[in-house]
Amino acid sequence: MSKSLFLRNAAALGAHDEYFRQRPNAVGALGGSPIQKAAAALRMLAYGVLADFLDECVRLGESTLIECLQHFFRGVVDVFGEEYLKAPNVEDTLRLMAMNTTRGFPEMLGSVDCMHWRWDKCPTTWKGMYTGHKEGPTMIPEAVASHDLWIWHTFFGMPSSLNDINVLRRSPLFDRLTSGTAPQLEYTVNGNKYTMGYYLADGIYPTWATFVKAFRKPQGNKKVHGDTRSCKKKM
Template sequence: MRLPNEEDTARLLAIGANRDFPGMLGSIDCMHWSQKNCPTAWHGMHHGHKKEPIIILEAVASKDLWIWQSFFGMPGSHNDINVLQRSPIFARLAEGEGPQVNFNINGNDYSMGYYLADGIYSSWATFVKTIPEAQGNKNKYFAKAQEACRKDVERAFGVLQSRFAIVRGPARLWDEDSLGDIMKACIIMHNIIVEDEKDEYTDEYDCNYDDMGEKVTVSHNDAPEIDAFIQNYKNIKNKETHTRLQADLIEHLWNYHPDLYHLD
């Protein structure tokens, strides 16, 4: 599995803008995989809210259901925030190696893309969350739009499990490395099918994944200066930017396309 390069990023940004979410790179969420043969000694740390041993997959998916990033192996006692804290999803961004993302919303400039996430995620500059129990038509409309687009990753999980019975039912192996290999193989095959059937998922965007530049990005640069790394990480976690971005998106959606997503 490869990370998005510059051409991929440009395409994802175009799709996001077409859905009235400028700067959006996809949706993020976690999937829980039950473990039938989890060793008894591990039950405590693998028990989640389902009261059974589970292992967690964190993934980022786009509208066409392509899974761009994944992080697998955290035990079920962790919630999505704990998983995120250990996930390498923003490693390239913190190291200053990710593709450049620049966009303007409501007169404000932004230099980092974002993912749509549910309410449990942290209020970081790289996440846009819904508004629980939204009041007023503007906020209700934004919540409706965010929740509609965020379902991309949930649909990707559903399709992944419907295609591969081995990840739909409880995991029968206990070795976590073997389970990781199984999940990775299923995600790769899922993406191959998405590419093969891309015409069914896309509209005016030609997602030809064979012609998107380098398939693997290997850094040969010196490690970033520690000060730059710390500053990048602070920018990722900036709550003020998160709040301003959400407010700008609320105004953008309401002012430009108030009829794209129908309120109940």
């Protein structure tokens, strides 16, 4: 996280919640500063550690660190939720499509993909379900991101025994499209009229009108010959 973004978040949280403001205690000593408390919450999230692991690092007690994390969650949702934690409206959709058009992908809504998030504290009885082709138990989040790193769709918590298609079939990504509440679009490409935007995806995703898959450009002899061998096996 950049310093300017961190300071902006700390200032916004301090203005919203008095918990993040530096105040004197009963004996007149100043407590933790907004930067100190915001940094403590972010360190717990970034490193996935317990509160007592950071008490010496940020100079806050365990109970205070837990309170920082709780207030941080509520503050981020209250302050930034209306602007960032939402699906694109009509204005957002037009902005996304205009931005992607200048990058050579006319009318694209964003890039969709899944990743694996390691779950170190996975219960033993669930490890089989949450272990796939990655080493150790992981969870799969699905996300759609724009070029400026606005992640406006996330679907988190699927076990790693699933693949991208299984996750997609459980995802609410197309709920607004199927219910008819998605922003209305109409554009023409190569003389063909379309009424829905599309997502840039990799080869595992199904052949749907709303997906455009990346073109393969293997570089290096290993990848070139590997692709050739795979084509021969399919033939």
